[in-house]
Amino acid sequence: MTCAFILGAAVWPGGRPSPTLERRSLHAAQMYHAxxxxxxxxxxxxxxxxxxxxxxxxxxLTGAGVPRTAILIEDRSTTTRENIAFGLERLGMSDEIVLVTDGYHAPRARAIARSLGIRCTSDSPAHKARPRTILRESGAWLKFLWQRMRGI
Incomplete structure (x- = not known):
């Protein structure tokens, strides 16, 4: 069995999904239906x-027709590392994992999974990265590399 891990993104005021959160979720729904x-x-x-x-x-997901029985919830994480680690705790290790995230974020997400001893793939919805997202991701890469060097 293959499980898609939708990596978190912001919820806006009023409980509305950010465009990133909506894009990732709808992409996972398409993967499920396919x-x-x-x-x-x-x-x-x-x-x-x-x-x-x-x-x-x-x-x-349920609005896009994914049955509730096919959906698992990990609702404690606040970082990409926690998304993957806590999701794995919930899932166990029996499934293949596909990380669903944006293309600019996918290489770091896969590196984090590898640092946790997980082999996985990633799949990204179509999205044009903006300078803001590239700068933010560059800083996140530096933090990840610094933590790896320190053994965290």
């Missing part, structure tokens, strides 16, 4: 705005 994954793990805790990222993902 038969590429049999389950979907919604990863993401409570950020600045309620509800949790995972809860908003569930709403999007």
């Amino acid at each position: 038969g590429r994954v049999s389950r979907i793990m919604c990863c993401g805790g409570l950020g600045r705005n309620a509800p949790s990222e995972a809860d908003v993902m569930v709403e999007i």
Whole structure:
């Protein structure tokens, strides 16, 4: 069985999904309907705005016709590392994992998974990275590399 892990993104005021959260969730729904994954793990805790990222993902997925029985929830994480680690705790190690995230984020997400001893692939919805996202991701890469050097 293959499980898609939707990596978290912001929830906006009023519980609305950010465009990133909506894009990732709808992409996972398409993967499910195409038969590429049999389950979907919604990863993401409570950020600045309620509800949790995972809860908003569930709403999007069920609205897109994904049965609730195919959806798993990990709603404690606040970082990419936690998305993957806590999702794995919930899932166990029996499934193949596909990380669903944006293309600019996918290489770091796969590197984090590898640092946790997980081999996985990633799949990204179509999205044009903006300078802001590239700068933010560059800083996140530096933090990841620094933590790896320190053994964290």
